[in-house]
Amino acid sequence: MSDPDFFPTPKPVTVAEICAWTGATVTDDKAGYIVLQGVAPLDTAGPGDLTFLDNKKYAEMLAATRAGAVLIHARFAERVPAGVVALVVGDPYRAFATATGRLYPAALRLEGPYGATGIAAGSHVHEAARLEPGVTVEPGAVIGARAEIGTGTVISAGAVIGHDVRIGRNCHVGAGATVIHALIGNRVILHGGVRIGQDGFGFAMGPRGHQKVPQIGRVVIQDDVEIGANTTIDRGANRDTVIGEGTKIDNLVQIAHNVEIGRHCVIVSQVGISGSTHLGDFVVAAGQAGLTGHLKIGTGAQIGAQSGVMNDVPAGARIMGSPSRPIMEFARELATLKKLARRGPSSGSDHEN
Structure with missing residues (x-):
């Protein structure tokens, strides 16, 4: 209530x-x-x-x-x-x-937890940062050199905005969030604890050990995106990680380097998307779905909860299961298993006494 x-x-x-x-x-x-x-x-x-x-x-x-x-x-x-x-x-x-x-x-109206407007005395704004009039920066927030922030944006208590980051107008960066190596559009909402732009998980594996691969891309978040608490989005390795206009991402989602998500997608809690996978527009991924890397998920595809997606998905397809398959096929298999379970062991079972 x-x-x-x-x-x-x-x-x-x-x-x-x-x-x-x-x-x-x-x-x-x-x-x-x-x-x-x-x-x-x-x-x-x-x-x-x-x-x-x-x-x-x-x-x-x-x-x-x-x-x-x-x-x-x-x-x-x-x-x-x-x-x-x-x-x-x-x-x-x-x-x-x-x-x-x-x-x-x-x-x-997403306001910071401190509740005041303007640049708080306890914040740390680099002298080379460029803030338009009307930006709110709460106590404990840090804004790095040459960062640019548009009017109406709120940077909540304890948030960190890295050097050269660009954030548009009327955005909200939640308490304790970090944004580095990123370009962010207008009216974007980042809830508390979000992590944007950290290193992608890139290593050259080998018998002599695992060599770190420099991650030199960015994260690009387009207009009207909302990202839930404690979600992490890694920056690209040698290209950008992109979140398309109007996409809504729930809490506790992991999006790896070089992933491209289209416009108006819905990504539900605990989904994991591996590197270099591309999602078209209006894709839905339900809770705890896992997508392996280098896939193409077509526009309008729907991925059921806890699905394990290991192959490309055509536009408009509805899939479920692990490994994932068309939802009607999954339903038929489930119905068959239920029938077998009700039937019980056959009369010739080796387990009979």
């Missing part, structure tokens, strides 16, 4: 205003005058709350909800209980995100 100490209680709004924000429609024009003052899940929402239903797994909760209004797809609208206003919309979850952002704008 929302805590007013962290996110101020929003001012009351009408159902009509929410419809204007989200494009939702109501069947009863009088419902537009109903007043709401918060958001909540289906099962805890009260008469003053807006809620939503986007997943049929939670359809049973709809019958018992006490919410004032619910954003809902047309196919579920008839199930909305009496006394709850149905706001019919094509994408309820996106609509709920839009409404929540309007009601709680502070949740979209």
